[in-house]
Amino acid sequence: MKANSQDQRKVIWVALGGLLCFLASQWYRSSASSDLIISGYPVLTLLGGFVAAAACIGIYNQSWLFQTQKLTLRRVLITTLFLLIGLFELIHIVSYAEEVPSGAMMESEFSLKMMTLGSVVCTAGLLLIYVVREKEIALPRKFLLFSGTLGTFIMLYTLGVQEWIWLPKLTEEGLLSGTFTRIHLLTGLLCGITAVVLFLKWKKGKDGDLPSILCGALCFFYGEGYLVSAAEVNDLNLLFAMWMNCMGYFFIQKGLYTTVVDTPFLKQQAAEAKMNYIAHHDDVTGLPNRRRLSQRLRTLLDDAVEQEQLVGVLVLNINRFKTINDSLGQQAANRVLRQVGQRLKHSSLPGEEVYGLGRDEFVITMTDFWTTENALRRTRSILQLFEKPVMVDGNDYHITLGIGIAIYPHDGGSPEEIIQNADTALHNAKEQGIELNRYAHAMQMKAQERLQLENDLRKALDRGQFYLVYQPQINLASGMIVGMEALVRWQHPQRGPISPAEFIPLAEESGLIVPLGEWVLREACAQNKLWQEAGYRKLCVSVNLSMRQFRHSHLLDNISGILRETGLEPVWLELEITESMTFDKDRAFEQLRKIKEIGVHISIDDFGTGYSSLHYLKDLPIDRLKIDRSFVNEVMEDSNNAAIVSTITSMAHHLQLKVTAEGVENEAQLLFLRDQHCHEAQGYFFSKPIVAADFEKRFLRDVDKPTG
Template sequence: MRIRTEERTTIIQGGFGLTVMLGAIWLSAGTGETPSAAESLQTLQLMAGLVSGAVSFAIFTQGWILFTEKLSKQRLYSAVLFSILGVLNVLHAAGTSGIKLFGIETGFRLSNAFLIISHLLCAAGMLIIFSTSDRQTSGKHKLFVFLGTAWIGATGIVLLYTYRTDLPALLEFQGHPAGKLGLISGILALYAAGIFAILYRHRKERPKATLTVIRAMLFLMMGFTLLMSGNPGNSRLVHVLGEWYTVISYYFVLKGVYHLTIDEPYKGQRAIEAQMKHMAYHDDLTGLPNLRRMKETLNGLLEAGGKSEGVHTGVAVINIDRFKAINDSLGYSAGDKLLMEVGERLKGLCHGDEKVFRMGEDEFAVIFTGPIDESGMEIRAEQLLVSVNPSVMIDDTEYHISLSMGLSVYPEDGNSVDQLIQYADMAVHHAKEHDQVFIRYTEAMKKVTQSRVELENDMRKALERNEFFLEYQPQFSLQSGKMVGMEALVRWNHPKRGLLPPNEFIPLAEDSGLIVPLGEWVLKTACQHNKKWQLDGYEPVCVSVNLSMRQFRQYNLADKVDAILKEVGLESKFLELEITESMTFDIETALNQLQSLKRLGIHISIDDFGTGYSSLNYLKSLPIDRLKIDRSFVKEVMLDGNDAAIVSTITTMAHHLKLKVTAEGVESEEQLEFLKGQNCHEGQGYLFSKPVPARVLESEFLSRLAG
C-alpha cells in the first residue's frame, strides 16, 4: 500500500521524537546538574508550562469563540478539555518552579498530581472526542456545556483546597509502587487506545487533520513518559524535554482541531458548492457548458460588443440530422455516445474565443465573436460545419452523420441574448425543413414560425370546435372492379384559412404531440362511420386508418383500440391500421406492439412500402396482412424500368409471403393494366376516385356496392 506524504511525515516525526526521548533518558542517567544549569532548566520548564497554558487557551478560544455559527461537537469539547488542561498545566509549572498560586504552596508532590490528572483527563478526553463522529451543535448545547464546565471548575477548586495534602498521596499509591506504575501504564494505554480508535475510524481515508491529532497523541505519550521517568531533582533535563513535548503535542492539537473542524469542513463545503455550480452551468453527459452558461457568456459579449464598433457576435445552433431515428434504431446509449463525440469534435474545431455549448437534446451551439463583418462570420460558421468529420464509430460500427446549422448575428439580426438564440434556432429548423446544411436567419423565417405557432394554437382548439372532418378514398379489387375497402383521411376546415391540405398541419401535429388526440379522433370517427353504414344496411367493408409514430409508441395502444371498437360496436375484422416502415426500426418493440394489435383481430398494413428501410429478414417476422406500394413507384411505372421492376418485385415478394398488395396513386388505365399483370390485388387512386366526404362515399360507392 502506498504511503501518502502526511502519513510519512507522521512516521518521521514520531520516530524522531522517540529517538530524542530515548537519547535524553540515556544521557541523563546518573548525571548531575550544575546550579546554573539547573536554574536555566527550571526557567525552561516554567516557560514550557506557561506556553502549554497559552496554547490550551488558544484551543479554547478557537473552539469557544471563533466560528460559533459553525460550532461542532469535537471543537466544543476540545475547548472544554483544554481549558481545564491549561489550568492544570499552569498549576503544575508553578509547583515545579516553587511559585505560590492563590496562596497555595503546591510543591513537587502536588505538582506531580496535577500532571497525572491532566494526562489522565487528556488521554480519556481525546479518546472520546476524536474516535467518535463529529456533528454540529446548537447554542443551547454550548450553554449547557459552559455551565457544566464552570461547575466542574468550581468543584475542582473546592476539592483542591480541601484535599491538597491528601491528593498526592492518593495518586502516588504510597506503599504500593505497583499501583502508581499501573496508573501510569493505564494513561499510556488510554493514549494508545485513542490512537488505534482514531486510525480504525479513518481506516479507509486518513485526512491530514486526523494524522495531525495522531502526532499530538504520540508526543503526549512520549512527553508523559519523560515526565514520569524520574525525579526532577536529578533528571530535570528529561522533565524539561517532557514539558516541551507537551507544548509540541498541544500545538498539534490546536492545528489538528482547526483542520478537522474548521478548515476541512470549509474546504469540503467549498468543493460541494463548486461542484453544484459546475452542475448548474454544465451538461451532465458531454461536460460542455449548458444553455444557462451560454446566455451569461452571450450577455457579457453583447455588453462589451455594444461599446466597440465593428465587433460582431454570432450564434450558430447545430442539430444532428435524424438523431431521433438513431436513438430509436440503435438505442439511447448509442445516441449518448454520438452526442459526446459530436461535442468533442465541435470543441476541438473552435478557434480562439469561439465557444461550444450544448443546448439540449441533439442541439449544440457555437458563439463566434470578433472584429469581422457578418459575411466573414457566415464563412467561418460554414467552415466549422464542413470541418466536422461525418464518420462516427459506435460499438465497433461506422456510421455517417450529417449536421444542420442556423446562424444569427448581432447586431444585424437581433440585439438581445434571447433573440439571437431564438433566431439561430429558427434558422436551423428552417434549414432542416428545406434539406439545406446551413442557413442564415432572415425576417421571413420569423413570420413563418409565428404562423406555425398560431396554427398550433388553432389546432389545439380545432378538435373542440369540430373543425376536423374525414374524407374517404375507396379501394378496389383490380380483378373484379368491386369496392373492397376505404382509407380514412383527415381534413381541417380552418375558420380563417379555409381548407388546409394535410401536409400543412400533420407535420405540425407530429412535432407538437397533438397527433395523438387527433389520431384517436380519426380512429374513433372512422369506426363510427363504418358502423353506421353497416347499421344502415350497406355491405360491410374494411376501413383503413393511419397510425402516427407517437401513437404507435404508446404502451397501451392495443387497449385504446380495443376500447374504441367496443364503444362503437364495430367488429375488429372491419378495421385496418396502417403503419410505416420507420416504425419498425426497433423490431422488438414493433413486434410486441403488432402482436398485441393482431390479437384483437384487426388487419395491419405497411403504408408507403419501398420508401423506408425495412429489413426483409424482419419483414417475414412481422404479423402484417398487406403491403401498400408507394405512389411514387406507381406514378412512373410506365416510364421508368426501375420503378416497374420495384413494383414487380414487391408484388412477387408479397405473394410468396402470402400478403395482399395494394397500389396507391393509380391514375391511368395503363398503370391499371400493368398492375393487373403483376397480380396486384387492390388499388386506390384518382382513376377510381379522389378522397370524398362521408356522404358522397355513401351515396356514390356504398349504395352502388349494395346494388
Template sequence: MKKELERSINTQRFLIILLYIFLVNVWTIMSGGFWLLFSFSIVTILILVSFYIRDTKNIKKMLDLIMKSERKKTEDNIKQLIYYDDLTGLPNRRLFQKQLDEVIYHIKKNKTNLAVMTIDIDRFKLINDSLGHDFGNILLMQIAERLNRCITENDFVARIEGDKFSIYLIGLNKSEELESKAFHLIQVMEEVYTIQNHNIHISACAGISIYNHNANADLLIKQADIALYNVKEKGKSNVQIYTSSMNNTSLERFNLENDIRRAIENGEFVLYYQPQINTDNNEIVGVEALIRWNDPIKGLVSPSHFIPIAEESGMIIDIENWVIKSACEQNKAWQNEGLPKIPISVNLSTRHFLQPNIVEMVTQVLEETGLAPQFLNIEITESMSVDIDRAITTLQKLKKLGVQISIDDFGTGYSSLNYLKNFPIHKLKIDRSFVRDIKKNPNDAAIVSTIISMAHHLNLEVIAEGVESAEQLSYLNNNRCKIVQGYFFSPPVTAQQLQLKLLKNNFG
C-alpha cells in the same frame, strides 16, 4: 505667429542698421570729408535694399513652412474630432461607415466575403447608474482595447455609440465561422475586469449582417442592429445572424416599448398573488406579488413578454416602484381585515436594486402604507453581484430596516457559491427549472437536494417554486423542503380570490 516672426526680424534689421550708421558717422567725422560721407550713404542705401530683398525671401519661406505645419496640425485635429471617438480612441460611426463604403466598392470587384458585427454590452446603464460614469468610461476603454487586440489587420473596429461597438470582417466564408468569431469576441469581453478594486463581470450580445450584392454600408449596419435587438430578447451572451423576417420583430419591439410607456401612464398594470404553502400544516405562510399587464386590446400580457424590454429601457424602475407600493398597501389591507399576518414578496430587478436611493424608497413606502418591515420580502437574483460590494451594503441596510431578503431563481447564476456566504439574506428560492424535472433528471434532483441541504446548514429558509405535481412535492418533502409554491396548490390569483384562500387558510 506670423506677426511675431516679422516683428522679430524687423527689430534685428533695425539694430544692425543703427549700429552700421553709427560706426560710419563716427569714422567719417574722425577722418573728415564730404565725398567720403556721401559714398558711405550710397553704400548704406544699397545694403538696406539688399537686406530687404534677402529678408523678404527668407520671411516668405519661413512663413510658408510655418503655415503648412499649422495647416497640417489643424487638419489632423479636425480629422480626429470628426472621425474618432474621444474616449476610446477608436474610429467612430462616421469613419466606420466611410471605410465600409470603400470596402464594399472593392469587394464588388474581388468578390470577397464581408460581414458587419455589432456588439452591445448587456445592462451597461446599470453599471453607469450604480458605479458612476467615470467608472463606466474606464470599462469602455478596457473593452475597446480588448476588441482591438482580437481583430486582424483586414478588419476594422469602431465605437458606434454608448456601449455599442461595430466590426467589419473580411474573408470569413460561412455562418458558422462568423458565429465562432462572435462568440470568441464575446468570451474575451466577458473576462473579469478589475477597476478601482471592483471585480466587474459583464455579458454581451452580437448581431451580424452578411453582405450581398444589393447592400450598402447603411443597410449592413441597420441589419446588424436589427439582429442585435432580436438576440437580446433571447438572453445574455448570444449571437444572431440577420434574416429578413427580423424586420417585423424590430417593428414589434418598437411598438411594444411605446405600449409599455403608455401602460405606465394609464395604470394598466395589475398584481396577481400566488400563495406559499407550509406542507407540514398546509397553511399559507407567504404570498408573492406577480405583475400582469391588462392591455385594453390584448388582455392580460405575461411579464416574460414585457419585463425584459422594460429592464433594458429603464422603465422597470417606475414599474417596480408601483409594484412595491401596491403590494404593501394590499398586505396592510388584508391585515386590517383581520387576516393572517404573512410576508408579501416582490421581485426587484438588479437595475433597480443597485439604485443609490433604493433603501430610502423602501423606507418611504413602508411609512406611507403602515406595513411593518418584517411583512415585506424582497426577492433579488444572483446577477446583482455585478457590484458585490454595493449589493452587500444595500442588503445590510435593508436587513437592518427589518425587511426580509430572498434570492430568487437560486442556482441559475454564476455567483451562487462564491457570494452566498456574504449576503445577509433570509431565504433561498429554488428555481422552477430544477424542480420541473426532479423525478426525471438525476442531475436536477441532485442539484435540488444539494441546495436544500446547503440552505439548512446556513440556517436559511428554502422555498421551492414551480411545484406542479404530487411527485415533485413528495421528493421535496422527503428532502426537508417544507415550503413550496406552484400550480399544484394555486396559480396566481387576484387579491379578492387570495383573500378567500386566506380566510380558509388550509390546503389540506
C-alpha cells in the same frame, strides 16, 4: 480518505524525532551544570506552563469557530476536555514557585499534583473520545457546557488536594516519590494505548484529523517518559516534559483545525464545484449548456464593443433526429449526440466555443473573423465535417445538420436576442429546405412591434393598465399558507394580456422598471395591510427587485417611505433579488445590510441559474434561497436536477437559511421536496397567480375567519 504519504512521513518524523530528543535530552541532563538548572529552570518552566495553558484554551475556543445546527460528539468532548486541561495547566503554573533554603525556586507539591491530574485527565480523556462511537449531536448550550466543565474541575481539584483520599504526597525532601513515578508510568501506558487506537483508526482512513491527533498522542507519550525518568523536584526532565506536552497541544489544535475548518471547507468547495458543473453543463454531451452560453456570450459582446469586432452565433440542429431516436432508442441517440458534440469541439478553431442546448441542438460562438463572408465560409466548413458518418454500436450513420447564424452587432444587441435570431434563422432554413441560413430582419417584424410596445409601456402605468396577482407560498410540513408572491401583469387595451417575459425586459432596458417596481411594492404592501386590518392571519408578501431598482441610490428611502405610507410592518415584507445582483460584492453587501436593518426580509430568487460563490454567500445578509423552477420542473425525470435541488437544500440548511421551491406542478415533485426537507413551495400545484379578490376568497376568507 486513505492515509497519504505526507501524513505518514509526519507521524514517522514525530515518532523518531521524539525518541532522538528524549535520548539527547537525557545525555544533556546528565552533563548540565547546576548553575544552568538553578538560573534557567524556573523561567523556562513558567514560560512553558503559560504556553501550555494558552494552547488548551485556544483549542477550546477553536472548537466554536464554526457553529452549525449539529456538532459531532467528538468535537464537543474535545472542547470540554481541553478546557478542563487548560484549567489544570493554569493552576499548575500559578502555584509553581516554592523557595528552598538555598534560595532557588522549584516545583511545589501542590503544583506537581495539578500537573499530574492534568496528565491523567488528558490521557484518559483522549482515549475515551476516540474509543466511543462518533455521531452527530444537537448543538449544546455553551454556557451549560462551560459550567459542567468548571464543576468537574472543582470536583477533581478538591479530590487532588486531599492526600488521604487518593493521591498521596509526590515529593519527599526535594525528591520525587515512587507514587509520582508509578502514576506517570501508568499514564504513559495509557498514552501508548491511545496512540495504537488512533493509528488503527487512521489506517481505516475515516478522518483527516487523525494524523495530527496521533502526533499529539506520541508527544504526550514521550512527555510521560520524561516524567518517569525524573528524580528530583527541579529535574530538567520536568521541563522537557512540559515542552513536549506543548508540542502535543500544538498537534491537537492542528488536528481540530482540520476537523472544524479544512475538511468542511474542502467539502463545501467540492459541493460548489459539483453544483456549478451540473448547472452549467449538458448532462448528455458534457458541453457547456445554455446558462453558461448566456454568461459567456455577454462577455464576448462586451469585449466586441471595446475592440470593435464581430461575434457570430451559430445554432445547429441535427436533421431528422426524432427518427434516429425512435429507431435506435434513447441510449444510442445519446451516443450520437455525444459524437456530434465531440466532433464539433475537436474541430473548433481559436476563437470558437461549442455549447450543448439539450435535445439535438448545439451552439457555436465565433469571434476570430472580420467579415460576414468569413463567418459564412467557416460555417460551410462545419457542415462538411459531417460528410463522414458517425459510428454507433459498430454501425455507420450519415447525419446532416441545419445551421442558423446571427452576427453581432448587425443581428441583435443582447445575448438573448442574438441566440433567438440565430434560432429563427435555423427554423427559417428548415422551412426552406436548406442547410444554412443567416438571420435577416425581414424574417420577422419584431423591431417595430418592440418599439410600439415600449411606447405603450410608457403610458400604461399612468393609465392604470397594470395590476397585481398573488401566488401562495405553502409550508411543506404543515400544508398551511405562510406567504405570497406579488407579480405584476399588464392588460393592454388592444392586445389584451401582455406576457411579463415580453414587457419586463423592455421596462429594464428603458429604465421604466424603477417607477413600475415602486408601484408594485406600494400596491403589494397596501394590499397586505388591508388584509391584516380585515382580521386575516398575517402573511409575508414577497416582491421582486430588478437590477436597476437594487442599484438605485434611493432604494432604502423608497422602501421605508412606502412602509410608512401603507402602515405595513417591515417584518411582513420580503424582497427578492437575483444572484447576478451580488456580483459587485461590496456594494451589494452594503445595500442588503441597510435593508435588513429596517427589518425587511431578503431572499435570492431563481437560485442556481447564476453563479454564487459559497465563500461569500455564507456572509450575505439574506433569509431565504428560492430554487429556480427550471430545476424543479424535471426533478423526477432528470437526476442532475434532483442533485442540484438536494445540494441547494442541504447547503441552505447548513447556512441556516430557509428554502422555497418554485414551479411545483405535481404531487411527485412535492413529495420529493418534502423528503429533501425543503421548507416552502409555490407553483401551479397549489395555485396559479390570481387576483387579490380570488386570493382572499380562496386562501384567506375560507381558511382564516376574520377576528375583527
